[in-house]
Every structure is written in C-alpha cells, then in structure tokens.
Amino acid sequence: MTRFSPFWILLLLLAGCFSLATLLQPRVDAWDPQAGSGGVLKLILGDSRRLIADQFMEQADVSFHSGYYPSIFDERKAPKGTAHMTSKEGSAEEEDHEQKMSFLGPPRDFIERFGRHFLITEHTHLENGNQREILPWLQISANLDPHRIDTYTVAAFWLRNSLGKVDEAEKFLREGLRNNPGSYELWYELGVLYSENRHDFVKARNAWELSLRYWQKDEPAKKEPDLIGFEKIVVHLANAEERFGNLEKAVEYYKMALKTSPNPDVVRQQIKELEQKIGSQQSTNLTTAHQP
C-alpha cells in the first residue's frame, strides 16, 4: 500500500478548513448583522477603541504644541476640548488657552531645574503649514472612533485654511457626515467650507439650514446646549440671506441670535440697519407702484 506523505494530509486539512470557512462565513455574518459594521478595528478593540482614539486626539494636541504639554501629574491639566486648535490669534479663546498652558511654574528643586534643559518649555503652536503634522493622529483617531465630531472639524479646518486642501477637507467632512449624519457641527463646518473656500453660497446656506435643523432637534433637550454653536449658525445664515436679498429672513435669524449672543448690542444694530433697508425698499416699491 502506498503511504501518503504527511504534507498531503496537511494540505487536505487546509483545503477542508478553507471550504468550511467559505460555507460558514455568510451564516456567521447573519447571526449578528451589527458586528461587521465597524470594521476590523471595532471587531478587535470593541469599545476600548474610543479610549485609544482619545489618546491619539491628545497626541495631535501634543504635536500641535510641539511637545509642550502638561502630564497627568501637573497641577494644571491638559486643555479640554479642541477649540484652542482652531482659535484665531488674539481671540478670547486663545488668551484663555495661553493662561491654561502656563503649567510649569518655577522649578521646585535643583534636579527639576537641571532637568528642564532636556524638556521643551516654550508654549508654541504649529505654523507656516506645519499644522499638517497633526493630521496623521487625527486620521487615526477618526478611524478608531468615527463618532468623535471634533476630529473631523479640526482636521477639515487645517486642511482648508492652512494647507489649501479643500477637496480633502470636504471629503473628510463628508466621511464624518456618513458616520454622523445628524451632526450640526459637521453641517456647519461644511457650510463654512462652501462659503469661504468654494464661494458657493447656495450650498453653504443649505448646509447651515440643515445644521440649524439638527441643532434644534438635539441641543435644546441637553443640560448645557451649545449656544455658541447656535449663534454661529444663525449669524452665518443671516449673512447668507442678506447676501441673497432676503432681508426679512435675515432679520429673523438675527433675532434668533439676539437670544444667545454675547454682544447683543451689535446684533441689535444689525437688525436696525436691516429694518431700515427693508423700510426704504418698501417705500421705493410703493413709489414705483403708484407712478402712472
């Protein structure tokens, strides 16, 4: 009798495994339709991937500060949120952030004093296009936790403002919207992109209208609704309507902004100016209508 080599048996078993896998895989998928939706990362890491995503988001912030960042042991903790990453120079957010980041204080002993020679001790932000260096961490963070909104908004902000990569910014925002279709922040950011970078004000207005709708749907029920976000949306909508000549609608939006604005006098002034414009338009129309 011919003896089979053990390698043939091994090959036969391997073929058997493969065939069974092709038979069983569709059935396994059918057991839990939700299991495959998050991809391999969700399958391997489960919900712990959110924690890791937070770490990568923090790494992006560390990179943004070129290594100058408080640890968990420092008296002043790491800045919460990502507003400082997109704030403008001289703004209130920036000043507040500057104060929070002076966490080092005077050295407590000679070891700490000497050790500071080997530490980055200056608070700086990336500039001159170097902001691109935070993008890999943001991308990884978004892959790990697709429901973290600020990852998309921060990345899109730098992509379109500093790096001139408007297409990539839009693509990334749309990826965010696919994962979070009801996010008012992402619709707002998309509107800003259409308005500032593409100068497509119709699409911008549509995006902001959706943003407002989603804000009104979700935020009022919250304990601390995002009033700053609301003000931004309605002011942008008011500007857009003013641009299109829909002054009544613009006044409506400004009146909405009046409730939450930190500078109500400025908004009141704008409403007054618009109402004067409407008045003068109406009188012009009346005069034209009464002319023989």
Added chain:
Amino acid sequence: MNTIFALSGVVIKELCRRKDFYVLFILTAVLTALMGFANFFHDDKIVRYLKEICLLLIWVSALVIAIGTTARQIPAERENRTIFPLLAKPVSRAQVVAGKFMGCWLACGLALIVFYIFFGVISGSREHYWPVLEWFQAFWLQWVMLAVVVAMVLLGSVVFAAPSSNGTICFIVVLGILLLGRYLNQIALREPEPLKTVVYGLYFMIPHLEWYDIRDFVIYDRNLIDWTSCGLATVYGAVYSAFLLFATWLVFRRKALNV
C-alpha cells in the same frame, strides 16, 4: 585595560552572533516603512509621526538589547562554568565586571549607531533636512543612559537568581523611572508625612534617566540642548554607572561561583 577590552570584545562578538539585534532592527525597519507608506490626505510632507514612531521603536529596541544582553552575561558564565577558567587566566573579578560592562555598553553603542543611521536616512530623505548635530546629541544622551541601565542590570545579575527575573525587574524599574521619575517630587508634595519624605528621598536617589530622552527635540526640530548641560548629564551618568559597578563588584567579589 587590555584584559577589559578582550572581555568586552567577546561580548560584542556574542551580540553579533545572536539574533536579538537583527530581529529588533528588522522589526523597527519594517514597522517604520509600513507607517511611511501610509497616505494621510495625499500630503507627502508629513514626517513627524514617522520620526515619533521610529524613535519610539529605537528606544524600546535599545532597552531590550541592553537589558537582554547584560542580564545573561555573568549568570551564563557561571552556569556554563566558564567563569573558572576565565578567573584562572588570571583575571580579577573587578576586571570581569568592568569587561562585561564595557562590552555590553559598546555593543549597545554599535546597535544604536545602526539604528540612528536608519533613522537619519528615513527622516532626512522625507524632510530634506539633515540636523546631524541634533541626531548626534540624541544618540549620545541615549547611549549615556544605556550605560546606567547596563550597570544597573549587571548589579541585578549578581543579586537576583535568574536572568529572566533580573531582566523583568530592571525593565520595570527603568520604565518606571522614564515615565514617573520627573514627577516624583510633585507626587511627594501632595502626600502626607512620612510618605512625603520617603517619596522625595526616592526622587533624589534614583538616576534620572528621563533627562536623556530628548526625542521631542528631534521630532519637533527644536534647537540643540546646550553642550554644558549635555556634558553635566554625561558626568551624572558616568558617576551613577561607576556607583552601580562598584556595588556590583562589592557583591560579586564575595559571591560563591558554583551554581
């Protein structure tokens, strides 16, 4: 001195013969290359994430090589009973300790040179910028730190029973110092007495290995650290290594060599 160099030559040859360094280097190269091929928003100027990952891998690999190589030196000589002909040459126990230290430290230096050349090629070819002095400073300080680690592991190898336990303990201690050493004074100040004094005392006693980790300066293209501070850190590392080596000799000179 010739005896010490002859002993260290044997250790370097051992590192060349063993697969540890090659495996770690290939792993570092493959992981870095894989990350280098990643495409982030079609921007090929992004480089700092790659430097960060590469340097982290270099640090981990260097620690594994230093601790792994050193931990088995004296126990292996005792286990194989080659320590007896070695001491009969005649070679004193102090020379054995010094030779083993020198060999492990030089072997680490050679491994580091290869790693940093790889890092320089990867970083320079992506950035089109070659800050050789910054790389040299990072290499030098890491090598000085490894001297302290090698001396610490050598002491562990005459105190602890097995190389595996010595390696694990030393790895935990070194990682602990690298991660917490800088903050022990802050932790101490928040504790009540007598814990405060104990933790603060520990803070002054431990070798501050975290000083030698200047990866951030290389990653974020910061200026050079002043050479006086580098020199002082080198002296600090040398004194700590000498202290640990002296302690190793004190334990080793009275130690029974039979396993």
